[in-house]
Every structure is written in structure tokens, then in C-alpha cells.
Amino acid sequence: MTEKRLQVDSMYAHLDTNKDGVVSDHELMIKERMIKLENQDKKEDQIRLLIWFNAISVTVFVGILMIPDFISISRLDHLSNIGSTWVIASMGIISSYVLGNAIINKKDTK
Secondary structure, rough: OOOOOOOOOOOOOOHHOOOOOOHHHHHHHHHHHHHHHHHHHHHHHHHHHHHHHHHHHHHHHHHHHHHOOOOHHHHHHHHHHHHHHHHHHHHHHHHHHHHHHHHHHHHHHH
């Protein structure tokens, strides 16, 4: 069985890490693994951004509610129903992230 070689200036030449003109299964696996790691890193960055947004927005919301005369009493009645649900949901998102990381870190240490 003959090896299949890359064309000159092939678009797959960057996958040939040992520059022998042949893209092996091992070289393809390495590239796929690198792509998966990069995607996982981007996903984790987005999750961290979501968690930071939730934490900061809940803190600002509660802080605004604590400032006297910033929001009128009539508006405060309307905000309290929506706000309590939103705060509980945001805290649930944050706590599930923290719990998930604790479980993953515990698995990694074993």
C-alpha cells in the first residue's frame, strides 16, 4: 500500500508537523485535540463572563435598592416582585457554577 502524499502548496500542509509530506493519523489527532482544547477554553471564558455579569448586576441592583430616595416607593413595589425572582435565578446560576467547579476540581485531584 502506497502512502498518499500532499500536493505542493496543499491547504493541509500545516497539519504535517514533521514535514515529511504525509499527514498521518497521529498528526490529525493532535490537530483535532488542539481545536477541542481551544473551543473548551473559549467556552469556559464565556461562562466566566456570564458569572461575572450576574454577580455584578445583582450587587448593583441590591445596592440601588438600598440607597434611600433613589427609587420611589411606588416603583419599589413593582421592582420587588420581579427583582426577587431575578436575584434568586442569578444566585442559582452563580452557585451552580461554583458547585460544578468544586466537583470538577475534586475529580481532577483524585
